[in-house]
Amino acid sequence: MDYLPVFLNLAGRRVLVVGGGAVGARKVELLLKAHAQVRVVAPALHAELALFRDAGRIEHIGAPFEPHHLDGAVFALAATDRPEVNRAVAAAAAERGLFVNVVDSDADSSCVMPAIIDRSPVIVAVGTGGHAPVLARRLRAQLEALLPERLGELARLAGRVRERVHRLLPDLIARRRFWERLFAGRVASQVLAGHGAAAEQLLEQELGQLQSPRAERVHGSDAAGAARTRAGEVYLIGAGPGDPDLLTLRAQQLLQQADVVLYDRLVSAAVVARARRDAERVYVGKEPGRHDITQERIHALLLEYAARGLRVARLKGGDPLVFGRGGEEVEVLRRAGVPIVIVPGVTAALGAAASAELPLTQRGLSQAVTLVTAVGEGAERLDWRALAAPLHTAVFYMGIAQLPRIVEQLLAHGAPPERAAAIIERATLPEQRVLSAPLGELLRRASTALIRAPALLIVGDVAAQARATLGAHAFPQNVKDMARA
Ligand code: SAH
Numbered sequence: 452m453d454y455l456p457v458f459l460n461l462a463g464r465r466v467l468v469v470g471g472g473a474v475g476a477r478k479v480e481l482l483l484k485a486h487a488q489v490r491v492v493a494p495a496l497h498a499e500l501a502l503f504r505d506a507g508r509i510e511h512i513g514a515p516f517e518p519h520h521l522d523g524a525v526f527a528l529a530a531t532d533r534p535e536v537n538r539a540v541a542a543a544a545a546e547r548g549l550f551v552n553v554v555d556s557d558a559d560s561s562c563v564m565p566a567i568i569d570r571s572p573v574i575v576a577v578g579t580g581g582h583a584p585v586l587a588r589r590l591r592a593q594l595e596a597l598l599p600e601r602l603g604e605l606a607r608l609a610g611r612v613r614e615r616v617h618r619l620l621p622d623l624i625a626r627r628r629f630w631e632r633l634f635a636g637r638v639a640s641q642v643l644a645g646h647g648a649a650a651e652q653l654l655e656q657e658l659g660q661l662q663s664p665r666a667e668r669v670h671g672s673d674a675a676g677a678a679r680t681r682a683g684e685v686y687l688i689g690a691g692p693g694d695p696d697l698l699t700l701r702a703q704q705l706l707q708q709a710d711v712v713l714y715d716r717l718v719s720a721a722v723v724a725r726a727r728r729d730a731e732r733v734y735v736g737k738e739p740g741r742h743d744i745t746q747e748r749i750h751a752l753l754l755e756y757a758a759r760g761l762r763v764a765r766l767k768g769g770d771p772l773v774f775g776r777g778g779e780e781v782e783v784l785r786r787a788g789v790p791i792v793i794v795p796g797v798t799a800a801l802g803a804a805a806s807a808e809l810p811l812t813q814r815g816l817s818q819a820v821t822l823v824t825a826v827g828e829g830a831e832r833l834d835w836r837a838l839a840a841p842l843h844t845a846v847f848y849m850g851i852a853q854l855p856r857i858v859e860q861l862l863a864h865g866a867p868p869e870r871a872a873a874i875i876e877r878a879t880l881p882e883q884r885v886l887s888a889p890l891g892e893l894l895r896r897a898s899t900a901l902i903r904a905p906a907l908l909i910v911g912d913v914a915a916q917a918r919a920t921l922g923a924h925a926f927p928q929n930v931k932d933m934a935r936a
Pocket residue numbers: 692693717767768769770771772773774775797798799800803847848849850875876877878879880904905906907908
């Protein structure tokens with residue numbers, strides 16, 4: 452190990468920064484975050500540093516560096532663009548036994564500034580001993596995506612009850628197990644999802660259990676035994692339209708911790724593959740027209756797994772609250788008191804629009820978007836006139852089987868046959884196909900192309916802009932011009 456990582460407590464301590472340019476400004480910003488007393492030596496100051504000086508947040512010496520500027524400093528940074536000045540700073544600091552960092556020169560530095568991921572009070576520092584700063588930055592980007600935004604909040608919550616836990620669990624091993632479970636369980640997932648109050652409540656419950664006489668036994672027993680005595684939780688996760696890279700960061704974080712994954716028919720294999728390797732995977736898809744598993748059975752399974760103390764990921768195609776019956780599952784879980792985290796997903800309409808390069812709203816072409824399904828009892832009562840109106844985009848979910856009826860209704864309620872429409876089949880997946888045709892020709896073209904579910908129908912002038920893989924030239928030039936205007 453060439454370097455020992457340490458975290459410096461600089462609060463109220465003086466740090467000298469020599470150099471008043473953009474690089475110096477970045478370092479000063481960081482030092483101020485760490486509550487250091489910053490003294491900047493530079494003949495001229497970068498605009499941002501001038502603001503800090505005017506606000507009285509830094510001390511500025513507008514003269515060339517001299518060793519006595521180091522008086523009272525515990526640490527020094529040289530960030531000028533003149534190597535001889537940087538070296539002079541390094542030499543003067545070394546003489547006084549101070550650590551010094553010279554920007555872009557490891558040879559002159561006695562310490563290296565790491566790349567950091569700041570989730571204060573949690574801080575991750577990445578260093579490559581000066582060998583590959585760009586590699587450190589790449590690692591930083593990867594860790595940024597991996598570490599939840601509210602990790603710091605979780606640490607603070609733990610800090611608040613640390614002494615209490617210490618009193619309740621004097622045994623070191625029991626205590627460690629308690630924390631392990633806390634950080635992997637529902638208190639943590641509620642904090643990270645932004646439900647601070649719910650998390651505090653759950654934490655109180657867990658601490659309450661420690662006080663009960665049963666607690667010792669639970670903590671002394673094996674993990675499975677501990678799991679049985681406590682309830683789990685359910686993550687209702689939007690899996691997006693298919694491309695796994697469209698999962699949100701939170702979806703990926705929770706998929707990595709779920710013990711069991713219940714997934715629908717429209718969840719792509721690539722998304723299911725992002726779950727933890729040893730998670731149990733349960734297919735609960737409902738084939739159209741067939742009813743191999745009922746919604747009630749899914750509710751029962753969710754409750755059953757949660758009651759066993761498991762962390763259950765319920766993966767739904769697109770967004771869980773858009774035509775996904777997510778509302779019913781939430782209601783059942785709420786009634787049973789099972790903690791829930793809902794993670795939004797990219798709904799099919801948004802995925803399809805992006806991958807067909809078709810705007811859903813556009814000045815002068817569409818003022819509103821409706822996500823609609825013509826399946827089910829409500830279909831007769833839909834406001835077809837509104838769906839057929841100009842300056843509007845209607846996105847039909849589950850519409851392929853109903854295509855003839857949808858087209859007929861739109862035409863009957865005022866949509867002209869030349870109104871643009873697009874069908875996007877298997878949006879965002881490698882097999883995606885996009886058919887673009889005016890409403891009047893849509894049925895014929897869709898049946899020739901053998902369009903299959905899952906597919907979305909988008910109706911509105913904006914649809915003429917779809918980058919079609921089928922029938923790209925279906926529109927008269929004037930319609931396309933209109934769409935691009
Ligand atoms: N909750 C989902 C929708 C479920 S309803 C969401 O928010 O996207 C199922 C319908 O969604 C399908 O019949 C189809 O119309 C649409 N759909 C889902 N995934 C799709 C995809 N990859 N491409 C096109 N349509 C899709």
